[in-house]
Amino acid sequence: MAHSIDITQIDHGTPLLRQATKDEIEEGKKVDTNKSANQIFEEKVKGMDNSSVKSITIFKVNVGLRESNPDAYTPKIISIGPYHNKNPQLGSMKKYKLLYLQRFLKRKTEIDVESCISKLEKNKDEALKCYDVNIDSDIVVEFSQMMLLDGCFIVEFIRECCGWKPTEEDEIINREWMMLQVCRDMLLLENQLPYFVLTMLHEMTKYPKEPNLIKMVKSTFPDLFPNKNPEIIDGTAPQQPDHLLDVLHMLSRPSKMKNTSKTTNGSTRKECCNISFLGKILQIIRSKEMPDEISGWECCQIPSATELYEAGVSFQKLGALGKDSMDRTTIFDIKFKDGLFEIPCFAVEDTLETFLRNMIAYEQHSSSLHLRYYTDYGWIMSQLIVSHKDVNLLRQNGIMLNEIGHDKQVATIFNKLTQGVITSSNDFYCNEECIKIIQHYENPWNQMMAKLRHNYFQSPWAGASTVAAIVLLLLTVTQTVLSLISALK
DSSP: OOOOOOHHHHHTTOOSSOOOOHHHHHHHHHHHHTSOHHHHHHHHHTTOSHHHHHTOOBOOOOHHHHTTOGGGGSOSSOOOSSTTTTOGGGGGGHHHHHHHHHHHHHTOTTOOHHHHHHHHHTTHHHHHTTBSSOOOHHHHHHHHHHHHHHHHHHHHHHHHHTTOSOTTSOOSSOOHHHHHHHHHHHTOTTSOOOHHHHHHHHHHTOOTTOOOHHHHHHHHSGGGOSOOOGGGTTSOOSSOOSSHHHHHHHHTOOTTSOSOOSOOOGGGOOOEEEEEETTEEEEEEOOTTSOTTSOTHHHHOOOOHHHHHHTTOEEEEESOSSOOTTOOOOTTOOEEETTEEEEEOEEEOTTHHHHHHHHHHHHHHOSSOOOOHHHHHHHHHHHHOOSHHHHHHHHHTTSEEEOSSOHHHHHHHHHHTTTTOOOBOTTOTTHHHHHHHHHHHTOHHHHHHHHHHHHHOSSHHHHHHHHHHHHHHHHHHHHHHHHHHHHHO
């Protein structure tokens, strides 16, 4: 028997189940006023220990990260989870959530709203621990209903994007602009549900031949990363993801990185340099093989793309834009050798900054993530791209595709990308390449040859003129020497 939901009622704010009345809530407040300060404190810290902090995986973005671009962390069309649940500007999506919930319930005749909420209630406390603020009491009461409504929306939207909607039904969200906005909001750090909630809902209504959730997530967001981590290419993860953003984090690791994301002992590193850099504490690792003069500040200050070009560095793109199943290049596979700087190509479009910022914010807040390569990548690119000249240089070499407008806009994005970010890691993934860059840049011979090439060999005609001038000079010198020899005889 198929289930239906009275959309009009819930659209007007009627909850799925009975809520605590205003009198009951007020009565609770009266009781609190009669308690002593000690009693209130003891109740608040009851059962609290470090585990309550370590369990947090869905964070509120701190002010230091948020202030450079608050919009990058704020949903524009849909709220997921409790943080933005009360935002009235996002209320128009409730009808879509209800339609997806209705489709979810139709998949199995033996489930209904009450049975689903009953299952979610058993995991409510575990799910609440994933959030890092005290959630309002009225939201706590509605929390399981919110998990059902938001979780079913995510699961069914992903199914729809992957072609697993009922064949007899139309797409619920069929406008491209809305799909793009929903995908953008689903990958905000503050707009997440615990992944085990999504897995639970998916397993409740999964068809026999339907792919697992990770495979469908990978298909829903194919353009955010050019490569897939081989360890989870078949749709299985080495450990339980925290949320959707974490799934994308696992899927887009550098090809040469270790596969574990848990914190490891950094004592295997022999030497490192700690520097204060524009308000950031930077810890870049230096191997024993590197010369002693490449240390301290030099390890951490990468010249801009234009400065490197003027020092004789050539730029070349790696990989290809678009969907190429054979391409195994990730955006993190930066290489530098003998003056050739190879950078994976990427497109700068409307959602790139939001995606990078939320990935960096997740790495900054999480205590369990050891591999913070989005933070490292953001720092490297913010050093390379200082002005529109740097953007133009990378664009001319096919490394960057500018889809948002003027090159100055792109430069501004990368200038602010790592404001408020702390880069301090014993596994800075590109440290050896950075040191090679500094070594090349500080070599006087490389700078002299680059100036000669740029000033006198920029074009075939200029090169021919320079060669002709050198030949003429040599002939003149030869003639002068021969004349002197002849006169001496």
